[in-house]
Amino acid sequence: MIRNAKMEELESILAFSQGLHGSYMSDNLMLRMTNQLDNVFVSEENSKLIGYGVVSNDKKPKGSIIQVGFLPNECDGNMETMLTHLEDHLTSTGCTAIRANVRKKSPEASIYLQKGYSLKLELDLLECPNILEHIGSAPENVREFGKSGIRGVLKTERECFEPHWRMTTMEFLAWQRLEDRIFLVLDNVVAVVGYILINVCEGDSLLSKIAVLPSHQGKGFGSDLLNAGLKWAHDNGASTMRLSTDSNNLKAKNLYKNHGFEAISQELELEMIY
Numbered sequence: 001m002i003r004n005a006k007m008e009e010l011e012s013i014l015a016f017s018q019g020l021h022g023s024y025m026s027d028n029l030m031l032r033m034t035n036q037l038d039n040v041f042v043s044e045e046n047s048k049l050i051g052y053g054v055v056s057n058d059k060k061p062k063g064s065i066i067q068v069g070f071l072p073n074e075c076d077g078n079m080e081t082m083l084t085h086l087e088d089h090l091t092s093t094g095c096t097a098i099r100a101n102v103r104k105k106s107p108e109a110s111i112y113l114q115k116g117y118s119l120k121l122e123l124d125l126l127e128c129p130n131i132l133e134h135i136g137s138a139p140e141n142v143r144e145f146g147k148s149g150i151r152g153v154l155k156t157e158r159e160c161f162e163p164h165w166r167m168t169t170m171e172f173l174a175w176q177r178l179e180d181r182i183f184l185v186l187d188n189v190v191a192v193v194g195y196i197l198i199n200v201c202e203g204d205s206l207l208s209k210i211a212v213l214p215s216h217q218g219k220g221f222g223s224d225l226l227n228a229g230l231k232w233a234h235d236n237g238a239s240t241m242r243l244s245t246d247s248n249n250l251k252a253k254n255l256y257k258n259h260g261f262e263a264i265s266q267e268l269e270l271e272m273i274y
């Protein structure tokens with residue numbers, strides 16, 4: 001049976017997700033779940049949690065399947081039923097396209113493809129396995145995010161990412177409030193020209209986003225931001241950092257490679273248009 005999750009169940013869904021996917025996404029997921037409880041679903045059998053699904057419709061008319069997970073022996077059939085439930089929910093709220101990221105060559109990927117999703121993007125999942133070995137000197141032109149920097153951050157967001165990937169002011173401010181999440185915006189004395197968004201969780205860290213204004217790219221600002229991000233993550237207990245990037249984004253991949261990141265797997269970004 002699939003039903004909406006209750007607030008008091010979110011901790012156990014999070015633990016369930018950590019068991020399946022590792023801890024590095026968990027703060028991000030918790031933030032989404034608490035802000036949008038309507039978009040969290042659980043699948044039960046004999047009152048036991050066997051799976052969950054989390055979606056987002058805050059970029060309507062594009063919706064996203066954020067995470068779906070089932071106990072390994074409960075995947076067959078149940079995963080597909082959950083996906084149909086999530087799709088029905090998203091379309092009933094006005095979404096006309098749905099995106100999802102899945103591991104390449106995973107059983108989940110085949111389920112999505114059989115359902116008719118088409119390939120939008122191939123992504124590389126990269127990891128810096130030992131942050132300590134790659135921390136450079138702390139750049140002086142990087143500082144912590146404060147409200148006064150929001151305009152520069154949003155400008156960077158607009159100029160660097162297509163609408164589906166842009167974060168809103170509310171999202172930036174909500175993420176800033178979390179203790180283990182930080183924005184480092186780069187200020188060349190008068191103007192913010194880029195930012196990085198990092199999250200630390202139980203020894204791992206996740207680089208959610210990094211961007212530099214196109215007019216300032218290729219001048220070392222991205223490298224400064226990444227140095228500051230790696231240092232902050234290390235100071236906050238992380239020994240590794242992960243991220244995913246468009247497999248064709250050579251600029252970003254060069255930057256990451258120069259800072260010790262290695263490819264660990266590939267993901268597919270899939271889309272269904274209604």
Ligand SMILES: CC(C)(COP(=O)(O)OP(=O)(O)OC[C@H]1O[C@@H](n2cnc3c(N)ncnc32)[C@H](O)[C@@H]1OP(=O)(O)O)[C@@H](O)C(=O)NCCC(=O)NCCS
Pocket residue numbers: 160209210211212213216217218219220221222223224244245246249250251252254255258
């Ligand atoms: C990826 C990005 C943040 C890099 O920022 P940047 O300020 O241009 O990077 P830097 O100037 O510090 O360069 C760092 C490395 O990137 C690589 N790089 C920079 N410009 C490049 C270019 N035009 N072509 C190829 N590689 C390039 C180089 O390897 C450089 O290393 P080097 O110092 O040894 O030459 C920036 O290009 C950007 O904002 N892109 C759009 C948003 C984006 O794609 N973000 C990543 C999402 S995962």
